Every structure is written in structure tokens, then in C-alpha cells.
Amino acid sequence: MxxxxxxxxxxxxxxxxxxxxxxxxxxxxxxxxxxxxxxxxxxxxxxxxxxxxxxxxxxxxxxxxxxxxxxxxxxxxxLPDGDRALYELAEPADNHHHVQCVVCGSVQDVECAVGHAPCLTPSDNHGMRVLEATVTFRAICSECERKQQQQ
Structure with a gap:
């Protein structure tokens, strides 16, 4: 990662x-x-x-x-919010997902849900060879959670 x-x-x-x-x-x-x-x-x-x-x-x-x-x-x-693209170095054989805070927008890497590409298999690939599955976990980071609790 x-x-x-x-x-x-x-x-x-x-x-x-x-x-x-x-x-x-x-x-x-x-x-x-x-x-x-x-x-x-x-x-x-x-x-x-x-x-x-x-x-x-x-x-x-x-x-x-x-x-x-x-x-x-x-x-x-x-990312699901769709307002901006983010960029990272692409490393061969690196298969990871992301977790994004819905409050502050911070993004972190998380290990693949299964461990091998493409991680997820669709119920029907409609004759296509799946190259990757992109997963973004939407969350609230601990810093934002703490701030919300103090309000």
C-alpha cells in the first residue's frame, strides 16, 4: 500500500x-x-x-x-462525492481500496477486501474481463468524530 x-x-x-x-x-x-x-x-x-x-x-x-x-x-x-479526482502512484500488483471521511474528506488506503485483484466478482460481467474493482468506504475519521462529540 x-x-x-x-x-x-x-x-x-x-x-x-x-x-x-x-x-x-x-x-x-x-x-x-x-x-x-x-x-x-x-x-x-x-x-x-x-x-x-x-x-x-x-x-x-x-x-x-x-x-x-x-x-x-x-x-x-x-471518489463517490464526485467533486474532484485524487491521484496516487500506481504500483504494480498493488490492490487496495480507500476509506474517506465524509466530514473532512481525508482519504486513507485500506487493504483489499479479499487480497487478490480484482477483489470483487460481479454477479454478471456481461462478457467483459474485469480489470479492477474500486471500493471506497465512507466513514467519519476519529478527529471529526471527536469534534462532533464536543459540539
Whole structure:
């Protein structure tokens, strides 16, 4: 599962090359940001990346995220609230779900419900090969729960 991790520029560059992507300062910065801040929106990635890549524009961050998702280096996490996509590094053979606080919106990884991809088997796949099952557990985090009880 994803943990906050430090990725050196060399490791980020290697990942980009293995995915047959051209190495750019923008791509390295976005990749490294997601390693340190999983479950980040494009806006959060942008605010982090512009510290190391001054002059980068938000549309450029969206383009880089799209490139990294297409190359299977980054996973787009769609949540039930639907108001924003979050991004995290995609690790091979990593099969996990998410738990999201319905109050503050914080998102955490949780182990797969069964342990092997795709975790869940539909009652009818309509002739399709299932690649993944996305599960988001909706919850209230302990900090929000504590705040609610104090009110």
C-alpha cells in the first residue's frame, strides 16, 4: 500500500524512462510530489510542484497527470462525492481500496477486501474481463468524530 515516501529525482527519472516517457522537470516534480503526498488533487499537486518548477501552469500539471495515468505510473482515484479526482502512484500488483471521511474528506488506503485483484466478482460481467474493482468506504475519521462529540 501507499506510504508517504521520498523519491529521489533519479528514481523518478528511472520510472519515467521505464514507462517510455520523456524525462522532464515537470514530470519528475509531479511524480515526486505524489510519492510524498498520495491522494492529492491536481490543485494540491500544482501548489507543491510550482515551488520546485516556477512558472509551471495548472493546465501543464493536468497534462502531466494525464500522461502519467496513461503510462500506468499514476492512478486516478475517483471518489463517490464526485467533486474532484485524487491521484496516487500506481504500483504494480498493488490492490487496495480507500476509506474517506465524509466530514473532512481525508482519504486513507485500506487493504483489499479479499487480497487478490480484482477483489470483487460481479454477479454478471456481461462478457467483459474485469480489470479492477474500486471500493471506497465512507466513514467519519476519529478527529471529526471527536469534534462532533464536543459540539
Amino acid at each position: 501507499h506510504r508517504h515516501q521520498q523519491i529521489t529525482p533519479a528514481l523518478a527519472e528511472d520510472a519515467l524512462r521505464r514507462a517510455n516517457l520523456r524525462v522532464t522537470a515537470q514530470r519528475v516534480a509531479v511524480y515526486r510530489t505524489l510519492a510524498e503526498h498520495p491522494h492529492s488533487s491536481a490543485d494540491v499537486v500544482f501548489s507543491q510542484v510550482r515551488e520546485s518548477v516556477p512558472g509551471i501552469a495548472l493546465p501543464s500539471v493536468h497534462n502531466v497527470l494525464g500522461d502519467l495515468v496513461s503510462a500506468d505510473l499514476v492512478r486516478r482515484v475517483s
